[in-house]
Amino acid sequence: MVQGIIIPADNTAPLRASALDSLADYQRAVGGWFEAVDIPDLGVTMYVNEEGLIRDLPYNRRVTFLWRFHVPQARDARLVGDVAVVGLTDSHGETTELPNELRERLLEPGVYRVRSRERGKDQWHEEPIDRNDYVETVIWAALLLEMSPALEVRIESVEDLGEASE
Numbered sequence: 001m002v003q004g005i006i007i008p009a010d011n012t013a014p015l016r017a018s019a020l021d022s023l024a025d026y027q028r029a030v031g032g033w034f035e036a037v038d039i040p041d042l043g044v045t046m047y048v049n050e051e052g053l054i055r056d057l058p059y060n061r062r063v064t065f066l067w068r069f070h071v072p073q074a075r076d077a078r079l080v081g082d083v084a085v086v087g088l089t090d091s092h093g094e095t096t097e098l099p100n101e102l103r104e105r106l107l108e109p110g111v112y113r114v115r116s117r118e119r120g121k122d123q124w125h126e127e128p129i130d131r132n133d134y135v136e137t138v139i140w141a142a143l144l145l146e147m148s149p150a151l152e153v154r155i156e157s158v159e160d161l162g163e164a165s166e
Helices: 023-030 061-070 100-107 134-147
Strands: 002-007 016-020 034-039 044-049 083-089 112-118 151-157
Touching: 002 100, 016 023, 016 083, 023 034, 023 044, 023 083, 034 061, 044 061, 061 134, 100 134, 112 134, 134 151
Parallel strands: none
Antiparallel strands: 002 016, 002 083, 034 044, 044 083, 112 151
16 A cells, blocks of 8 residues: 555645555546656656546646656646656556655645756855745746746755744
8 A cells, every 4th residue: 555645636625645555546546547657856656647638637737837847858748637646666566655755745834945046056046935835836946947947946945934934
């Protein structure tokens, strides 16, 4: 059994933890047959409905930008429908657990900041607004990269909540 996270296409619906034990669990999570979309630097696989675009499922802004930010060659990608997120597969082809840090970022409250710098430069610049949702921070960071491809962009957790509100 693997604990995954379901990211609904409905932006108003919360992300939720879900036990994914069988093929039927994955099919139920995405509403049909599925295909894998990997984000190697996050250590995750996202399972999406393989007929989602053909069936005109609703656009999933959150997973689309999560993928675009971490897989720059996917800039033109558009993911649709509800998505199940789990860890990458192991050497035996078995799905693994999500990395703990990402699980916490997706499900637990936190404050995040986007920093950027021109490629090859030393100084990082802080974006003026901290966000209290990791996925919304990723969306902003991905948009910043799309608008200014010459930038390096990273996301940091703001541990001192007093600093975040200043």
